[in-house]
Amino acid sequence: MADTNIGAPRPLTIGKIAQGAGIGVETVRYYEREKLLPKPARDPSSGYRLYPPSTIARLQFIARAKRLGFTLRETRELLDLRRASVDCGNVRSRAHEKIIQVREKIAELQRIEGALLRLADACPGVGELDNCPILAALEQGEPDAD
Amino acid sequence: MADTNIGAPRPLTIGKIAQGAGIGVETVRYYEREKLLPKPARDPSSGYRLYPPSTIARLQFIARAKRLGFTLRETRELLDLRRASVDCGNVRSRAHEKIIQVREKIAELQRIEGALLRLADACPGVGELDNCPILAALEQGEPDAD
DNA sequence: CTTGACCCTCAACCACACTACAGGGTTTAG
């Protein structure tokens, strides 16, 4: 009875999508102001915002990007890649920039992961941890070639 | 003449380590207040802070962690793992928590990377990008099992 | 021995990303 009716978009109110994404209603309105969400349709009589269910996924994406150290501005740029379908070459090069960014983050996390693993492994059995060469790895990355 | 004299720690002033790490002098003092850096030695006559060169690596680690979405508090916890050498079991379990955190971040970044790659690939040749299933991937992750 | 670059403390200020009212209208369950 629910999945036979695919023609209807069954729009959700702001409270529903906020709850679905695990964030506050105020935050959703904030993201709209900051252009991370497009302006939604409105109920003509009440003025209530009406969202397609896919908005929940979009909000979850924003939350994930945030946890990964992307600013809202950067996250908006990621989301805008899909909208800029007019100029494909541009999208490609922007996407590649973002891919490089993402790969750098992954590499840095992997270095931290390795250091933490070695740290956890080395711990029981040694008394002097303070000048352990393993820990130096935690504090050293590739030299910045900026 | 430089590497034969390993006995001398040749301490650096705050300006030098800030420049070495690519951050501001004020930020270094801020990190000291926030206990991400231990209180450094001081020149007895001038009161100037004197840092061991390894401080630069520590600051670079902080910068990296920040870019990866760790808060200063979380970064301090990472750095404190080495200091807590007293209680090894504790260090191990804390390190494992952090490893799990780091692996989640890596997995999320890899999903984003994959989505971006497919986006860049799919771009030239199609006219309608808006309801492309590839883009749905960018907006969808594993359901939160929180 | 001065002048400019550097350092000190302390306090105020800033941007970002929310979060919480105030003061109102709407919807819905009983």
Added chain:
DNA sequence: CTAAACCCTGTAGTGTGGTTGAGGGTCAAG
């Protein structure tokens, strides 16, 4: 029909992570 639960706009406040400035002392070159 009323009361709770929801929604609206707008403005103000919060926490984090710095940044800037005032008012001063210190060091290195000429």
